[in-house]
Each structure stands twice: as structure tokens, then as C-alpha cells.
Amino acid sequence: MVSEQASPRSRHFASAGIWVLAALIVGYALVFGGYIATIVAFALIYGVFVSGLNIFMGLTAQVSFGQSAFAAIGGYTSAVLTTTYEWAPLPGMLAGIVFALLFALVIGFPTLRLKGHYLAMATLAIGLITYEIAVEWESVTQGYMGISGIPPLGIGPFEAISDRQILATLSVIVVIVAFAVTRIRKSRLGRAFAAVAGSEEAAGALGINVARYKLTSFLLAAGLASIAGSLFVHVVGYVSPEVFGMHMVVLAFTMVYIGGLGTVAGPVIGALIVSLLPELFRGMRDSQDLAYGITLILILIYAPKGLAGLAQSFDARRGK
């Protein structure tokens, strides 16, 4: 049982360690650069995406296999507006968020009435349909050819071009997102999410508008997914439908479970670890996937609540 006597500092020792680990990884990439910088940059973008997924899945206990749809909307809106219409990246990204939210609103109303497997299937369909649209709507998305020549991230005269600039920009964004999630979790909104997560019926019986909070949670997740999609296209400078395929969904699920569902640090550390693991095993060639898979399974066996969850239970035990 948790004791109230332990001082806050010692109580959060291991949880803070998770953040330190994340900072060390990013710091390593910042200092040494190289292709690890590319991997960490992608990981940070996924950190934003998975943080959104975590609001919907972790804080509100809903399932969505279709978050890639919102990343695609953000990514393509940014790509099209900054290339064809020569917008600056930031307004492009904001437009992407607006589109993603509108789309989430329209599909959220009917689908969020569904529960469990049905919600999972409906959202999966949304992801697949969006992918198909990205392939087929050639006049705008250029299909499988993809859109290239997307400008780098930037505001006014400042542009993030070098690895360090990109990493620094993304790190700031991830910290802001993590801070926002912390605030949401502790807010009235977050408590309503937690109530919906705990028991929709009990929440409803207490006068908490379950449908409205599910939708709010869905919108927050969609917004963050859209930002991640925009960040991706600006960092890579290119977008094609494959970026937002099932691959993205599977990876994001792995990250959120390895990192720790429902925690703030989980999505970030999960994204970093899951992105870096394959690189540790790259030297093993054909056994790379096997080693990666086994490691993931081991983590989930010994840390079923993810790395951040493991740290929390360490803290809980220390505080005893």
C-alpha cells in the first residue's frame, strides 16, 4: 500500500529515472548525431502520436486502431499546403489539426457509441479507408508517387534543417505535449476520463456525460496524431501513403504498451525504446526481428504495465 509519509522526492525516484533515461537517449543523439539522430527524431514524432493514443486508450480506456487516419490528414494537409500552395509550415500544421478535428468529430459521433471490439473494428476501418483515399486521390496526394520537396520545420527565418535543430525542436514539442498530458490528467477533464475508463456505467450514474468525454478524448488524440503527421512530413521532406499504413498503428500500440499505458512518460520512453531496439539487434541480420520480438515479449512479461508502470511500482514499494 502507498504510504503518505514518504517524501515526494524519494517517492518518484524511479519515475524520474524514466525521464532521465529518455533525456539521455535524446542527449546522446544530439551530441553524437549520425543515424541514431534520425531514429530518435522519428521516435520523438511517434512520442507525440502515441501520447495522443494514450489519452484515448490509457486515460479513457477506449480502443482505436485508426489513429493513423488523423496522422495522414495532418501530414497530407501540411504537405499539400506547403508545396502546392506554398504556405508556411506552421499555418499548414494548424490547418491539418482543424481538418483532423473536423474529421474526428464527424466520425466520432457514430463510432464512439460502439464499445470494445466493435469500436476497434470501426476505427480500424477508418484507418484503412483513409489509407485508400491517400492512394486513390491522386490529383491531391499524388498516390503512391508521394509528395516530395516539403520544406523543413520552421517559423519565420528560423528553419530546423540540421539533425540538432530538428532534435531540439522535436524535444521541445514532446516536452510541451508531456506537460499538457500531465495537466490534463490532473484536471477535471482528466478525472472525467478516468471515471469513463473505470466504469462507463458508474460514471454515467454520477452524472458524468460519458459520450461527451469520450468524444473529447478522441479529439485530443486526433489532434496530437495530426501534429505528429505534420512533423513527420516536414522532417522527412516527403510523404506517401505507406507512411500512415497499418505499420504505424502496430508500432504505436507496441510503444504505448512497452512504455506504459495511461502514464505520461510511457508514450515517450516507449517510442524511444521501441525505435532503438531494432538498431541494437541490427548486427544480427536475419535474427534481428526475432531478437526484437523476444525482447518486447520479455519486457511485457516482466513489466506488464510497461516501463513507466514498472518504475511507478518501484516507487510505490520504496515509499512503503
Place this chain on the structure above:
Amino acid sequence: MTPTGTLQVADPVLDVRGLSARYGHVEALKSADISAGKGELVAVLGPNGAGKSTLLRAIMGLIPNEGEVRFLGNSLPRRDPVGAATKGVVLVPEGRGIFGPMTVLENLELGAYKIGGDRQEMERRLTHVFELFPRVKERLKQVAGSMSGGEQQMVAVGRAMMADPKVLLLDEPSLGLAPRVTGEILETLGTLSASGLPVVLVEQKAPLALKLACRAYLLSLGRIVATINPREVKSHDELAQYYFA
């Protein structure tokens, strides 16, 4: 002991008339009439599967249902649990519906979700709950899921009280609890109703409920088959007749 429908209060707070509910093709509740007035604790008794939980869920509007639920003289919309809760019809669901990962305090505060950031009102309601359940006050920082069943039930009732109910519905609060704890909780419910709050208590353990109730409805196969005045029940055998009729 009177067979159906003679024990009616003049001006009930909650007045349920001809309430029916079905799960798919199964009619789980058939035209039920119950009422609860100021200061009354009414019990709904019946065997497993009689439709007791369905009755409470239908009153709240958590499931599709037909019929009329009058509350403080007005008709409640039939599919609006949030509206019902906001007006003061508060349910402590079966299995308590405690938010396990949250602390006791967080659970309680969620009960008063509607008042928002009004700390003063929050404190007032918390104080009231602490009076009812002193044990809860000692455990505020504890994660609710790690508490014993009895303590969780106290938190569940406490959380419902945080919503400042005008009528309190309870679905088998004694389920899985030791007799001593059950007694403690039911005693508190007695205190609450004595202070004026109408309480509708669904129970399988009839003798316990009958000790407190001013009126009991006997539910069988979705139908109210008898309204009982507990003071007229002379023996358990008499009650058993209805159960197995």
C-alpha cells in the same frame, strides 16, 4: 401482509409507474410500480434474475425502457442518465463501480463532479461523508482498488452522497461482504433515510433489508408480485412462500 399495491405514500419523491425494460427479446421488467417518499427506505427483494438491477438501471435510464418515472412531481426523460443524476437521482451500481486506480479522495470528488471548482461546497460535502463513514476519512490517499470490499462499498455510497442526491438507489450493497460490515453500511443507510433522504435498496438478503425498510417490494420474473409491510412479516417461512411461489 398485503398482496400488492396498498401501501402507497401520499406525495412520493420517486414514483415509478408501469416501468418495463427488455434485453433484446427478453422482457426483464414488466410494468413495475414502486415509490419512495421523504424519509422512507424501501427495499426491493427477489431472487437472482428477478429483475431487481434492471429496475434500478431502468429508473436511471441506463437501459432502454418504457413507462413513467416521476421525480419530485416531474416526469424524468426515459433515456438520460446524466440528466437524472444531475436532478438528484443517484445510483450506487452493482459491484460498486469504484474507480480502482484512483485514490479514495479522487473517487469522492468525482461524485461531486458537477459542482466544478467550488472548493467550499466540496469540503462541505466531504465533511458530511466523513460523518457517515469515519473510516473513509482515514484512507483518503489510498488507492481505492486496494481496499477491502466493505471499505470500497463505503466509498461507493460516500461518492454517491457527494452528488447530493435527492433519492439514493443502491444495487445489492451487501454483495460479497462480511455480515458485520454489511450491518454497518445498512445502519448508515437507515440513518440517511431517517434524515429525510428517500432510499431504494435492492437486496437479495431479505431479512437484513426488512429490518430497515418501511416497505418492501417483492420482484419475481420481472414482475412485482407483492408489496410487504415488514412489521407484518412474522416468519422467514412466510417470506419464502413468495420467493418460491
Place this chain on the structure above:
Amino acid sequence: MFHMRNQFFAGMVSVLAMAGAAQAEDIYKIGISAGLTGYAATVDRAWSDGVQTAVDVLNAKGGIMGRKLEVVVEDNRSNPQEAVTVYRKMVSSDGVNIFSSGCVSAGNAAAAPMVAKSEIPMILCSILPKQERDVVWAFTTLPPAGFEIEKRFEYLRDKTQIRKVGVLHDPTPYALLQKDVAEKVAEKFGIEVVAVEAYKQDDADLSVQLSKMQAAGAGAVMKIGLGGTTLTAAKNLKQLGSDMLLLTSLEDLAVFKPVAEVLGDKFFFVASPSQVFEAYPDGPLKQAIGQFLQPWREKFGDRDPNWASRGWDSIMLTAAAIEKGQSFEGPAVRENLEKITGFQGTTGTYDFAPDKHQGISTNPFVVAQIIDGQVRIAQ
């Protein structure tokens, strides 16, 4: 947790060590970003093996200008994001000198700006990236999209009475390019495209598209795109009792054998010279293919040589460019690739120029059939 962390840092250290390892100056590194898994697997594995075969042959002769070659191949999982990562890895950790990358167009396009910035030339299996500044460093062994189309039109014009065709294509970039060409050049051959229908690579039935073409009066179906759908189309044609000929694009021969069993002499396909080597007329092209096919067959038997032969070409072009400029430096190799003309490869003759990074300029293809299990040039 601590165990986990130690392991992690041990890993990080080894990554660091790999990155920092001084690369032996006398080895010329060739990087391949290939879809060893995912949709491009068949083609890209063949391409990689072709590259490796060429490297082995050159190394046996002492390498290029005395420098040995080494291949670094990384799996991009047929995914652009992975491609960017593995390209980046090969640039910064392996220090590759040139890329000889596979057929995942999106992956090559996504990584192209970074590769260009690193001043590393890339010779591709896929189409070229679209941005002009990226194309500066990219070359391709891919024949122009028109070649496969024109050969089929030519065959229909010269050998049949058919003047109306339907075009059936998938949504991949190369297929779309070919479809556009087909619509544009048909007239030149006196042929009319009466229907254009799209399908997806995983479609299990194409009879709707085929019926439409038949209804529009098409005498032949020009199918553009790879994979199992060719067999699907053949079966659907048979079910419909259609007399339309099926002319498909270049593909692994293994895919065609069952198709030929279904449609017999109504089935035609575009073949590269290496696929019909035995039947191909003598000449410099046949000689070039022979040089490749010998080591290839020693190692891989009768595995389809088409994509592998282009992988082989990419290395031979690299060697030619290095020898031409007597330099291994990226910018020099790039410049000298642009100066290569009249180079006899296994897929045709390569003529590069500063404004022409798609080198094959003479159409090497033939229209072929499989009759009695034997690949023949169609008569």
C-alpha cells in the same frame, strides 16, 4: 530495470563503436536500401543478389582500380520511413560510397534529399525522385515507362489484326506512368485505347474490369502491374469465355508459368533480353547478358535474372564511372556517370547525360510467350 538499462547502454556503446570504427580506406562500399521484406521483397532480393554477384565477380578480378568492393544491404521493409532510417545509417555509420538501391520508389524518393546533401551518388532500380535537385545525384537503370508499352503496341500492329485495346493497371507509380504513356502513344501505332480500368494489387477478382473492356470492343488487354493479379485476370478471362489476348508487363517468369497454363497461346508478356537469353539474337547485348548469366546461374540456377541483371548493371556502371574519372570521390563518380554513353548493359545500352539520368535509351524488350513450358519470343 537495471539489468534492462545496462543491456541498453551496452547496446548503445556498441552502436557508438560501430559508428566510430575507422573505415578501411581501401574498401569501396556499396549501400543497398532494399525491401527484403514487404511488398517489394521478390524484386528487391533479386536486385540485391544481382549487385552482390557483380561485386563478387569484380572482387575476384581484384576490385575496381585495385580497391575491393563491399556490399552493405539494409532492409527497408518496403516502407519509406524505414528507408530513410537505413539510408541514414548507411551514410553516417557505414560510410558507404555509393548507393545501388532497390525498387521501393517511395523509399528512394524519401531519402533522396539526404543522400544528395551527403553528395553520394545513387543508382536505382526504381523510378527517379521527382525533385530536380534530388535527381542530380540519382540515376536509374529502369527502362523508360514507354518501352514496355511500345513493344506491345508494336506487336499488336505488326502481328495481329487487333486495333482496340483495354488498359488494366494498378496504382503504383511505374504502372501509372505506363498507363499515361499507353494513352498518349496508342495513336502512333494505329491503336485505340477503348477502356482504362484500375485494380489493386490484392484484388481477388477482375472480371468487372475485364467485362467492361470486352463490352468496349477491346481485342486485347494490356495489363500493367506485378503480382498474382495476372493469374486472376487469366482465370477471369477464361471464365468469361473471352477471346481477348492478355499482354502483361515485365515480371518474374515464375509468376507466368501458371498463367500460360490457363490461357495458352492467348497469353503474351514483355520480356527482358536476359529472360529469353537462349532465343535472343547474337550481338553485343547477348554477350553482356552472357557475362552476367554465367556467375548468376552458377549461384542461383534458373532463378529469374531480370531484376538481378539490372542490379549487376548498376555495379558495372559504377565501375565504368570510377575508371573513367580515375576517382572514387562521390562528386567525381556522379559527374562521370553523367558522361557514360553507349555502355552495353544487360538490359540494353545506357546513355547518360546531365539532363538524362534514366540511361537506357534503346528498347531492349521483346514480346514473349510460354508454349509447352518453354519461353519463346512471340512470332
